């Protein structure tokens with residue numbers, strides 16, 4: 326499993342972003358931070374999501390992403406506008422597991438205003454170690470790709 330991760334947040338989530346970055350680095354992940362790094366940085370969350378998704382696409386989808394805002398919702402909405410990106414907000418362990426194993430999700434989203442640090446670390450740590458395997462979920466993920474072909478230019 327590739328250990329290269331791209332992480333980004335808006336100014337509502339700098340604390341959780343810093344914590345999750347350190348959490349991953351302590352476990353041997355190579356973490357690329359695309360900002361923002363200050364609560365005074367006014368960059369809108371869609372622009373941060375764009376930076377992360379472009380880096381995943383440039384990598385040929387070998388990298389995965391972590392996006393954090395106030396709720397995680399805006400980041401997930403934006404990330405899912407990019408081809409080949411499957412993002413979900415995961416504020417519980419089961420959702421994190423299913424993001425990997427059911428949806429082959431390559432971006433996990435959190436909301437700093439919703440979840441505590443320790444639970445976010447647990448969910449992230451589990452998601453990072455899970456790998457999608459071909460099986461009954463494969464045709465459903467392929468159906469997502471079919472929708473992309475129809476809706477994305």
Ligand code: RB5
Nearest residue numbers: 337394395396398399400
């Ligand atoms: C703050 O801009 C807030 O709207 C944002 O962090 C996020 O929660 C959006 O989904």
